[in-house]
Amino acid sequence: MTEIGEGRQSMPSEAQGKTKAKKRYLRRKKERRKHKKAATSKGDKNVKVAESSNVTDSEEEEEEQDSVVTDSPVVRFEGGEGSQKTSEGVDVHDERPKKRRKVDQSEDAKEATPHEHSPEPLTSEVTDRLKSPLPALPSFPLPIHPNAPSKRDLALQGLDPALVHADIVDSSTVLPIADGEEDESTGLTERTRKRLKDLGISELFAVQTALLPFLLPPDVTQRSLYLSYAPPRDVCVSAPTGSGKTLAYVLPIVDILSSRIVTRLRALVVLPTRDLVTQVRETFEAVSKGRGLKIGTATGQHSFTHEQTQLIADGSTRLQGGSSKVDILICTPGRLIDHLNGTPNFSLQHLRFLVIDEADRLLAQTFQGWLAQVLSATRTSHLQSLSAVDGVDRPHHPSPDALSPVSLHLSTEFPEFHTDLDEKKESSCQKLLFSATLTRDPGKIAALELRDPRYFIVKSGAEKADALDVVEKFTIPATLKEQMIVCDSAQKPLMLFYLVYTHNVTNALVFTKSAESTTRLVRLFEFFQSVRQPSEDQGEPRRVVIQSYSSDSPPSERKSLLERFKGKEIHILVASDLISRGIDISHVSHVVSYDVPVDMRKYVHRVGRTARAGRMGEAWTLVEEQEARYFKSMLKVADHLEKVKRLRVSEKDLAPLLPSYELALRQLKEAYSRP
Numbered sequence: 294m295t296e297i298g299e300g301r302q303s304m305p306s307e308a309q310g311k312t313k314a315k316k317r318y319l320r321r322k323k324e325r326r327k328h329k330k331a332a333t334s335k336g337d338k339n340v341k342v343a344e345s346s347n348v349t350d351s352e353e354e355e356e357e358q359d360s361v362v363t364d365s366p367v368v369r370f371e372g373g374e375g376s377q378k379t380s381e382g383v384d385v386h387d388e389r390p391k392k393r394r395k396v397d398q399s400e401d402a403k404e405a406t407p408h409e410h411s412p413e414p415l416t417s418e419v420t421d422r423l424k425s426p427l428p429a430l431p432s433f434p435l436p437i438h439p440n441a442p443s444k445r446d447l448a449l450q451g452l453d454p455a456l457v458h459a460d461i462v463d464s465s466t467v468l469p470i471a472d473g474e475e476d477e478s479t480g481l482t483e484r485t486r487k488r489l490k491d492l493g494i495s496e497l498f499a500v501q502t503a504l505l506p507f508l509l510p511p512d513v514t515q516r517s518l519y520l521s522y523a524p525p526r527d528v529c530v531s532a533p534t535g536s537g538k539t540l541a542y543v544l545p546i547v548d549i550l551s552s553r554i555v556t557r558l559r560a561l562v563v564l565p566t567r568d569l570v571t572q573v574r575e576t577f578e579a580v581s582k583g584r585g586l587k588i589g590t591a592t593g594q595h596s597f598t599h600e601q602t603q604l605i606a607d608g609s610t611r612l613q614g615g616s617s618k619v620d621i622l623i624c625t626p627g628r629l630i631d632h633l634n635g636t637p638n639f640s641l642q643h644l645r646f647l648v649i650d651e652a653d654r655l656l657a658q659t660f661q662g663w664l665a666q667v668l669s670a671t672r673t674s675h676l677q678s679l680s681a682v683d684g685v686d687r688p689h690h691p692s693p694d695a696l697s698p699v700s701l702h703l704s705t706e707f708p709e710f711h712t713d714l715d716e717k718k719e720s721s722c723q724k725l726l727f728s729a730t731l732t733r734d735p736g737k738i739a740a741l742e743l744r745d746p747r748y749f750i751v752k753s754g755a756e757k758a759d760a761l762d763v764v765e766k767f768t769i770p771a772t773l774k775e776q777m778i779v780c781d782s783a784q785k786p787l788m789l790f791y792l793v794y795t796h797n798v799t800n801a802l803v804f805t806k807s808a809e810s811t812t813r814l815v816r817l818f819e820f821f822q823s824v825r826q827p828s829e830d831q832g833e834p835r836r837v838v839i840q841s842y843s844s845d846s847p848p849s850e851r852k853s854l855l856e857r858f859k860g861k862e863i864h865i866l867v868a869s870d871l872i873s874r875g876i877d878i879s880h881v882s883h884v885v886s887y888d889v890p891v892d893m894r895k896y897v898h899r900v901g902r903t904a905r906a907g908r909m910g911e912a913w914t915l916v917e918e919q920e921a922r923y924f925k926s927m928l929k930v931a932d933h934l935e936k937v938k939r940l941r942v943s944e945k946d947l948a949p950l951l952p953s954y955e956l957a958l959r960q961l962k963e964a965y966s967r968p
């Protein structure tokens with residue numbers, strides 16, 4: 294309070310002081326104007342006398358205030374019609390312009406000159422100073438906006454340089470299989486080439502032509518079972534679905550392992566599903582027929598003990614080099630870890646090949662950190678942990694002859710002597726990664742501890758390929774025709790039935806989002822078929838055999854379903870994404886995504902069940918109206934939107950099927966409402 298009071302007391306004197314100074318200033322200003330007027334009046338008779346000599350101080354003040362108001366470039370008058378009311382309700386006539394008025398900026402600029410604002414007339418000393426150039430201030434450099442990194446640069450950030458410099462292979466490349474003793478173009482042995490011809494294969498596909506010469510170099514020492522002093526480079530392969538990736542690794546493995554004398558576990562193939570394990574085993578058996586190689590599988594389909602007896606020759610004696618009944622093991626990651634941790638003498642120290650097929654899928658799932666465990670087991674003897682596993686302190690009976698070079702330094706046989714055998718060797722295990730949608734994720738690739746990797750990317754139009762294509766895009770088989778049908782969700786089953794009947798589909802895979810919807814859709818289709826009336830023009834409708842294939846069915850039933858589908862006993866297999874990857878059924882003519890795939894990878898693998906090995910195929914995706922935007926943007930991001938054409942089906946087309954469909958729907962409802 295005191296301070297405020299004091300402030301108020303001092304105000305009048307300050308105000309007076311200010312008023313005097315202002316008065317002085319205004320007086321001088323008036324004088325200046327007079328002088329100016331006197332100087333100009335002689336030559337200019339038309340000059341309007343704007344400044345009366347008897348203008349009062351207060352009038353001058355108002356003038357000053359006005360000039361302050363007009364300093365603002367835009368003047369706005371809120372009250373309409375030029376009059377305003379004061380807070381007390383008194384009408385005040387406002388003489389200012391009623392509309393917005395723009396003040397001329399150039400006039401402002403003129404007013405803002407130092408002369409105008411200077412309260413004192415400029416002395417000659419000051420004007421001299423103003424005229425003389427002031428020493429220039431050091432100017433700061435203008436800020437530079439760095440260019441935003443291009444999409445390409447961003448995409449390449451953090452990538453393995455080997456991936457950026459990948460070998461791009463044109464998907465249309467084929468190479469006839471040579472006759473004669475030597476084949477310099479592929480490095481395949483005569484025996485393997487003969488076997489391929491027996492299997493009806495006369496030429497090699499693009500991925501095979503690229504990979505075989507690399508894995509089977511002309512220098513035979515490079516084909517040894519152990520390469521501790523010149524360990525082989527690892528390989529990553531990205532090639533479209535159905536392009537023959539399986540043979541690209543089966544052929545070199547069979548050729549190299551055929552030189553072995555003792556059976557050891559030398560090739561390990563890891564796959565995400567049991568069905569794929571069975572399929573790859575069949576390919577190995579077909580190619581290696583008559584070569585004496587032993588092939589085993591571990592998927593959990595049989596009991597653990599049964600699998601152990603199939604894999605291990607001797608589980609009772611402690612063997613530093615491990616023991617194996619198989620040269621090649623094809624397995625799922627979960628079961629592999631079970632054997633690594635729980636099967637005595639199961640060792641990966643002799644591995645020459647570690648194949649990870651459908652690599653992006655396997656790397657996306659941890660399966661108890663299977664990869665880290667497998668990589669560690671390839672580096673040193675797994676034997677050390679054995680007694681810990683079974684809890685038995687075994688008598689010490691090492692057999693160093695069975696040790697691989699990578700494990701020789703662990704030998705306890707000659708502890709006193711230091712020879713080059715003690716030197717730690719590198720593992721001879723060559724990692725081979727395959728997928729149609731190979732991950733480019735640097736983090737996931739780093740986990741693989743790849744050794745000087747070489748990337749092969751198979752795609753159409755390889756000559757135009759850019760590093761960005763390598764990074765972001767997946768290739769779809771050139772022989773595949775893709776279409777989407779946008780429809781109401783309630784119409785989807787009817788739309789499927791329409792497509793099946795009008796296109797005479799007899800070999801199709803239909804993908805749904807879940808095992809439950811698979812079963813429901815099959816039941817609806819069966820009801821629909823049972824109530825469908827013969828048409829006037831086409832007579833009795835064709836009978837379509839449809840079955841569901843999902844994780845709900847036991848493995849033995851699934852196996853038999855696949856066999857029947859391959860044998861064309863089943864026309865349509867409605868499946869969850871369980872078989873969207875890798876499954877190779879050559880005659881599949883149509884793939885229907887009854888439910889939209891959740892991402893581009895899923896889409897690529899689903900549609901890739903048709904148009905395999907250069908055959909023609911069609912893929913339809915049923916898109917609910919509210920999903921259309923999402924689906925299209927997914928395709929657009931993958932630069933694939935223009936490849937998927939829209940197929941339009943009108944109400945009129947569906948009308949003939951509608952009565953049977955409605956009846957079938959009622960039956961399905963009843964079936965599901967029954968307790």
Ligand SMILES: Nc1ncnc2c1ncn2[C@@H]1O[C@H](COP(=O)(O)OP(=O)(O)OP(=O)(O)O)[C@@H](O)[C@H]1O
Pocket residue numbers: 494495496497498501532533534535536537538539540728729874875876877879901905906
């Ligand atoms: N050189 C060849 N000549 C003829 N057929 C071949 C050749 N190579 C592979 N095939 C056949 O092509 C089909 C597809 O091969 P494969 O299953 O290896 O494809 P993929 O590239 O692994 O596909 P996906 O990515 O879907 O697993 C198989 O039926 C296979 O027998």
